[in-house]
Amino acid sequence: MPSDIRVRIAPSPTGPLHIGTARAALFNYLFARHTGGTFLLRLEDTDVARSTAAYERDILDGLHWLGITWDEGPGVAGLEEAGPYAPYRQMQRLDTYAAAAEELLAKDLAYRCYCTPDELAAERHDREVAKLPAAYSGRCARLSADERAAFEAEGRRGAIRFRVRPGVVGWNDLVRDRVEIDTANLGGDFVIVRADGNPLYHFTVVVDDAAMQISHVIRGEDHISNTPKHILLFEALGHPVPVFGHLPLILNPDGTKMSKRKSQTAVADYIAQGFTREALVNYFAFLGWSPGTEDDVLTLEEVVERFDLEKVQKGGARFDRERLEWLNGQWIRRLDDADLVARLLPFTDAAAVAGQIVRAPSEEELTALLPLVRERLSTLASITDVAGFLWRDLSPDPAALLPKRWDAAMTIDGLTAAREALAAHDPVTWEADELEPPLRALVEARGWRAGDLFMAIRMAVTGQAATPPLFDVLVALGRDRTLARLDDALAALGAAG
């Protein structure tokens, strides 16, 4: 059954895709998909000074990467402009706002204000000194035609202010029930169109939400105090007021509103660090919402099925990177081989380009390695921590080659014997379960602890104390490189002694 529910995400291309925007987009998407409604994307690019095409691209690409798709939206990032209410970019809708502003002016619901920024600043300052709440005095609210003409003659264009009517504005918020705010606390008549003719956010958002038949406005809690202004504008425009739902904020670890300064906020950075879309979406969905069951690893589709705005938390949620990493590990373990390899390849390639490894592995090589690395990856990028020794040259550090209980002489003895045993091993059966018995036998014969010998070999052939299982590592390395690295380690130890 088709639904007339229409929701939107309206990002402003003044920065890269922010986690908060992605989360708001996700909740709108979930609500739309769950109810069979329509989800649209509108670009709010009226802040010309700060908006860029590169940010636009980053935002749209990021949302798509996450799997958040819209039914109507602008023609950018390789997309066709789509939907019955085009254009979906505010700078292409200026005449719509101009017409709406004219209408409000004509009905005397708005007026021109000729105050200069300096005058406004002085006014603000005086009120602050007098300990009065910040508000516009309304000095231009009742100018006569002559006074207006005088200002215009001076060359002043005048901004357009909306007349805020006295009274209380209230709404039934989807997540926090009844909210009421006295318009006396709105700061006076507010500007809807700048003196330079550019419309402002509060105005464009309402004009567009009205024009695009938005039924539910789902956005961050930081907009609660803007909502009365928007309701007033909807009423002035003669348009039904949509239903509002204010989501709890994503917080820095210290509990303040998430910011670039205290947290990593760009989705692109999480992508670059090897977080999967599944983990990110899963994590965002569970920040402020929960299915009410004990499930914690869910696909986007499963979340869509269970999503309910009324189960959204009211209080803000701190961003917990450790939990995200755990979820990421969960998802990495769930991906099928081909998928995981395809996602890993860009990271090994990038590491090679960056010089972190000297050679990027092939698809086949990575596929063969999967059983060794999969459960050790917390991010895709950590592949080079887990298996980088395979694609890197080692420079043995004698001190770092010694197992806890072994000194240099002991280690030389152990590695020499191990090298001999491995060199004597049939190259044709260079396989993990073939390599283990001879080394175990050696340990037995010499009365060593298996762990000590294995650690000595591990350090010698990988340069690390933490690696995938040793015999699998020797196989991945191959006979020649294994023996060569043992020789190098022995040489380093000999030089030190």
Add this chain to the structure above:
RNA sequence: GCCCCCAUCGUCUAGAGGCCUAGGACGCCGCCCUUUCAAGGCGGAGAUCACCGGUUCGAAUCCGGUUGGGGGUACCA
């Protein structure tokens, strides 16, 4: 300052008057598995449900106040 929102383990949360001596997950600590690291299994510590007062036979759940935290106070979005 003024307005508004919020308040359950360190963190994310379950909980819509009796099922709660408050459940799950992350993290932390043990144990098991084990050649290291992970993963996995098992167990543990961790919340007098911010506080005070009310309503009720009974409150984490309802009401009021206090405190604390957060958000907003632009010719930014």
